[in-house]
Amino acid sequence: MGKYAIGEFEEIVMLTVAVLFGDAYGITIKQEIERRMSRKVSVGAMRTALNRLEKKGFLESKFGEATAVRGGKRKRYFQVTPFGKRALDQIMETRKQYWKDIPSVAFEFKFI
């Protein structure tokens, strides 16, 4: 993947942040992933991924409003950076290329 070192889970997290544009903070991201992927996501796993992605510069974050339910703590909203967008693009491109280059016979199982 060249200069964009992104794991599969990280990719999903980034895509989710993009999907939730404007409303992407811990809980919504967790729930969105759980809904789409039908798998359990722990706060720990998700938060480390977000943290790492931010450090790598794929995501940026800013504090939002605080609510009583959160015990008066502010939310941290995430957004994909242009650099992150480029990384996602590249991943998609690479994947597309893969699919294009698969010879059609490789997936024709009925003759095997």
Next chain:
Amino acid sequence: MSEITPKDAPKLPLKVLRWFCDPALLEDVEGDLMELYHSRKKPDSLRSKIRFTIDVFLLFRPGMIRRFQISNQLNSVAMVKNYIITAFRFALRYKSYTVINLLGLVVGLASTILILLWINDEINIDKFHTKADRIYRAYRNMHQSSGEVMTTPAIPQPLELVLENEYPEIDEVTLVGWEVESAFRFGDDVSYEMGRYTSPEFFSIFSFPFLAGDPETAMNDVSSVVITERLARKFFGDKWKEDQLALGNTFNIDNRKSFTITGVVKDPGPKSSIQFDWIIPADEYIQRNNWVESWYNGGFRMLFTLHEGADIAVVRERVEQEVNEHTNYEADERIYLQPFRDSYLNSNFENGVPSGGRIQYVRILLIVAVFILVIACINFMNLATARSNRRSKEIGIRKVMGAHRGGLRQQFFLESFLLTIASVIMAIGVVLITIPFFNGITGKTLHLDLRSIDVWIGVAGVTLVTGLFSGSYPALLLSSFKITNSLRGTIKHSRGGAYFRKGLVIFQFALSILLIIGTVIVYQQMQFVLNKNLGLDRENMVFVEMERDLARQREVYKTELQKIPEIVSVTNTSGNPLSHGRSTGGAEWEGKDPNENVEINVLNVDLDFMRTMRMEILQGRDFSVDFGSDTANYIINEVATDVMGFDDPINKRLKVWGQEGRIIGVVRNFHMDSMFEPIDPLIIRYDPNSTYVAFIKTQGNIVSALDGIEKVTRSLNPDYPFKYKFMDEEYERSYRNEMTLSTLINIFALVSIFISCLGLLGLSSYSTSQRSREIGIRKVHGASIANLVVLLSRDYAILMGLAFVIAAPLAYYVMREWLNDFAFRTELDLFIFAIAGIGVFVGGALTVGFKSYQAAMINPVNTLKDE
């Protein structure tokens, strides 16, 4: 949602999170966790709290953990390794200290674990029913004119239909009969089995799984019986299921009728307060006993389930006057509802509301467990500080080498945890060994299931608390030593430290004295109850419950029995006078206020009752054949005389169950109920045809007496196995709970004294080692050994005196509360307090004296040459 505040979430995990989490990430992570916590279905349930804790735990990963100062600068692994090595070396070098320390902790922890297992078992009884949260139990409060409220679980049977039809909130209602013994005959096998009559809903309300048969239809026919697995095995062998032997077979029960087996359920087991070996539809009983169909009688207990989400408060309010409305308020009887899950532990009623019961024993033992653990922890603290002299040089060197207080604190905490963990492992071994004995005492089937996570959570919790608590004081104290002093070996503890240590000793001994006083008083009360003159003679009294066949020939039976040489006399009665259950609210007497309503016990007897029971007639005369009409005459007890308000009750008119007669005598009060209750009023009727129990007074050889009784019984009643009970044994059996408690407290009080004395041993060796030079100099100047022992023991004598002053009033207060539950109780004797105080004092004095004597015997050369 706005009313939710951060304090709802569990505090400890939150603290842990704040401790380890990178401050830059903390705020929104904490917020997310909170939001998640509150979005759960039941935010305050244990489940959500555990989820919350797991979430925090999962956050503990690289990337989330903040940078710790120490881990950046020091190689902490090496240090920890060094701490462990040092801990081991000290443990091995000072073996006696280590043994004292371990012994105290092991005994304390093992006791605590045993008690916690017992408590866990108690509080989980009846919780296995899937509908447990929705089951309620009805009680009937009989409000007496005197203002007293008598509570009975016996509910008028017609209420069942009212609850079923008129209360939309109520799902299902069941009658549950008392446990009765019936003779079960299958072919040639016959035996007595305990069971109950219940409504068909019984199996839907309670979760007793069926091994064979259909729970829906098993109780449809009145001639059906559902039996337990135990009974199936007993009659049909272990392969009853494979060979389909049970279902469809018939039992002849009580030589009365055949019942078809329609179901086999699992044994109720020790987790159920409702015990039975067979269940027969209640209708079968009602058909034979139409008296229960009245609003004025109570023949069954009644339990019901609420619909999910229904409000019990609505039902509670409406149901209260239900009996009164159907009886035109003739007697003020109100229905009270108790959640079924509470009924096992809270079975005593006072003034119509639950006032405790076994829950008190749970609380008492919980307190005892905490006491013992605290005493063991204090030992550890005291011993660790006692060792501090030996370690002061090590601490000094460590500080010179750059150790800071935090590191030293870590070291001592680590040491206390290592010791605690070692003790816990040994304690688990001790528990595994002693649990059969413990079960023997408590009559439970406890076991330490090492595969269960709950057990490990409990053990981990106990370890954590013990380790932290016992390590806290040494860690703070030892790490505070000044470098120069500790290297010079002249650690002088501050006054505050000495007071603190003395305070701990006082506290420890106060707890022990408290336990000892408690033990002695519980024991005394038990002796009081068991030896009290009950007003009748229960010694050598055998009683036989007469079955139908036997009851028909009761006069013949009596005559035959009296021919046996070892038998003094025989009387037939309607029940055991010491645990009587038959009463009436409808007695009428001369001059009775028509609105007055009093529940009075009624006992049916034959001619020889007073003589056989050796009761005392205070006024008037006994029933006699010389007076033809005694079947219409009554004898009452002293309480009844008071209740009826007679100065001279003889010849006053009295009407019981519609039969008008006269009072011919007054009998001295005797106990009909437990010692928890005052004596109730009683009417004794002469009615030999309504007696079902033969009481047989024996003398001389009890074995040949029983032989004779068995022969006579069998010849008159060949179809039944012979069965008898002793009156005194039955009486003692009714105090089994109290006896168990008494034994348990006895044992654990001894344990606490043992641990306290271990601590004292360690502590006195601390003080003597501190004063070794002083002792040497005194000896050189001619002090005798006796002088020195007195000198060294004096301080501890004062401490124990103070402990006594603190504990005695507290014990007085607590034990008075306990004794107040008994209507008849022993006196709180100052003598007991003196005994407990002196006992502890002697134990302590021996321990300290032994150590002081050792110190005084040392040749002064050895202690003084170091200077």
